[in-house]
Amino acid sequence: MKSPQSVAIVGAGPAASTLAALLAQRGVRTVVFDDGKRPELLVGESLIPAVVPLLRRLGIEERTAAISQWKPGVSFLHGEATPIHFNFAPIAPWPTYAYNVDRRKFDELLKARAQELGAVFVSCRAGVVKAGAATGRQLALDEASLAEAPSLQNKQPDLLVDATGRSRLFARLLQVGARRGGRDDVAYFAHYEGFAMPEPAGQVLIARLDQGWSWRIPLPGKLSVGIVINKERARQLGGTAEERLEKALQVEPLMAEAARGARRVSPVAAYTNYQWVSDGSSGPGWAAVGDAFGFVDPMLSSGLFLAMESAAQLDAALQKGTLLKSYDQEMRRWYGAWNELIGYFYDGRLFSLYEAGHQMRQKRTNPVQHAIDRILIKHIAGLTSGASTRSIRSRWLLKAAVGLLIHKVKAPQELAIR
Numbered sequence: 001m002k003s004p005q006s007v008a009i010v011g012a013g014p015a016a017s018t019l020a021a022l023l024a025q026r027g028v029r030t031v032v033f034d035d036g037k038r039p040e041l042l043v044g045e046s047l048i049p050a051v052v053p054l055l056r057r058l059g060i061e062e063r064t065a066a067i068s069q070w071k072p073g074v075s076f077l078h079g080e081a082t083p084i085h086f087n088f089a090p091i092a093p094w095p096t097y098a099y100n101v102d103r104r105k106f107d108e109l110l111k112a113r114a115q116e117l118g119a120v121f122v123s124c125r126a127g128v129v130k131a132g133a134a135t136g137r138q139l140a141l142d143e144a145s146l147a148e149a150p151s152l153q154n155k156q157p158d159l160l161v162d163a164t165g166r167s168r169l170f171a172r173l174l175q176v177g178a179r180r181g182g183r184d185d186v187a188y189f190a191h192y193e194g195f196a197m198p199e200p201a202g203q204v205l206i207a208r209l210d211q212g213w214s215w216r217i218p219l220p221g222k223l224s225v226g227i228v229i230n231k232e233r234a235r236q237l238g239g240t241a242e243e244r245l246e247k248a249l250q251v252e253p254l255m256a257e258a259a260r261g262a263r264r265v266s267p268v269a270a271y272t273n274y275q276w277v278s279d280g281s282s283g284p285g286w287a288a289v290g291d292a293f294g295f296v297d298p299m300l301s302s303g304l305f306l307a308m309e310s311a312a313q314l315d316a317a318l319q320k321g322t323l324l325k326s327y328d329q330e331m332r333r334w335y336g337a338w339n340e341l342i343g344y345f346y347d348g349r350l351f352s353l354y355e356a357g358h359q360m361r362q363k364r365t366n367p368v369q370h371a372i373d374r375i376l377i378k379h380i381a382g383l384t385s386g387a388s389t390r391s392i393r394s395r396w397l398l399k400a401a402v403g404l405l406i407h408k409v410k411a412p413q414e415l416a417i418r
């Protein structure tokens with residue numbers, strides 16, 4: 001397609017603001033419709049190292065660091081298997097750290113940066129309608145929305161972008177389907193003080209629960225604690241979101257000790273947690289970014305990276321004037337690779353593999369085995385940090401290691417997340 005001169009983006013989350021900043025930076029007239037619906041507590045607080053190059057590109061790493069907790073790695077706790085402690089050191093020369101952010105402040109920062117670079121934000125909920133066949137576009141802003149954005153000079157933009165997150169506004173209007181993932185969970189989370197803080201400082205903890213899993217994300221001065229469980233288990237825990245989260249903190253062995261003496265300092269937020277990838281990400285005159293295109297299970301904190309990366313990929317495709325098919329394919333590779341990796345955690349294979357490595361380390365076996373262990377840890381760190389998630393070599397190595405090494409340890413199905 002011809003490189004657009006004017007773009008209107010619907011939604012003002014991380015995907016929208018990243019795209020707006022990149023477009024405005026190279027002189028494209030950009031308007032963002034922001035419905036201002038940002039609750040006190042916003043999910044998606046842990047970033048992965050692959051976000052850091054994007055922050056640098058936007059020129060906001062220092063400002064991000066100022067509102068964040070430094071994140072050196074992630075630990076996976078499992079009642080019946082050896083805990084896995086990853087740090088990101090092995091992924092150098094990639095950034096060997098990430099940040100845990102207050103999401104409201106982070107979204108505000110991205111928005112402020114896009115505005116500094118020249119993007120115009122309009123405070124209103126955009127109305128989008130199907131366009132007539134003669135217009136050469138499938139969708140258009142309604143008249144009221146056009147009137148709210150004087151910089152569009154009462155003309156439809158060359159491109160409309162759906163960044164409405166899981167509302168998938170354009171896909172719903174056009175009845176574009178989506179491929180759903182295997183899980184249909186619900187998440188409850190809140191901020192706490194007085195919780196035992198993970199070590200080293202900033203380390204994110206993911207713990208397997210009796211059913212489902214939980215997160216602990218250290219933020220400046222507090223801890224974000226969440227559970228992700230199936231709906232039946234949620235009902236067993238209580239009638240309200242508060243009761244369900246509080247009960248899980250009392251009864252789950254991997255949480256109860258750390259939660260003793262903890263005080264909740266925010267309301268409890270509830271989110272449904274189901275995965276999808278949209279069947280189509282663009283059409284005549286429109287494209288989708290971020291969650292509006294695809295949403296991957298959040299266990300490995302890939303959401304903000306994917307939202308921002310999709311914006312960068314779309315911007316690159318628009319700049320080159322290439323077909324948006326290449327953008328679509330690039331992003332599908334990302335979703336596929338993350339889904340594949342997350343599968344190793346859910347079905348227990350990664351815990352079995354780590355168990356096998358642990359046994360090798362305990363036995364102080366030969367240097368070749370030590371070398372294999374080091375190489376595996378480096379590749380798994382690369383996969384989980386976003387540095388090499390799509391790498392054929394790393395994915396092949398992980399698959400081969402699982403095939404070869406897990407015979408003498410607990411079977412993956414015993415360690416799977418239910």
Ligand SMILES: Cc1cc2nc3c(=O)[nH]c(=O)nc-3n(C[C@H](O)[C@H](O)[C@H](O)COP(=O)(O)OP(=O)(O)OC[C@H]3O[C@@H](n4cnc5c(N)ncnc54)[C@H](O)[C@@H]3O)c2cc1C
Binds near residue numbers: 047124271272298301
């Ligand atoms: C349980 C759970 C845990 C998660 N944990 C993490 C994590 O630790 N790390 C991580 O990176 N990601 C995490 N995520 C994912 C992350 O939150 C999302 O991937 C990310 O917010 C997507 O950004 P986005 O810009 O695409 O959409 P959003 O952040 O959803 O932004 C969309 C915006 O569009 C606005 N909007 C909608 N309709 C309109 C309209 N008509 N007009 C104007 N505005 C409109 C909405 O109000 C919203 O502000 C998690 C998600 C879940 C469900």
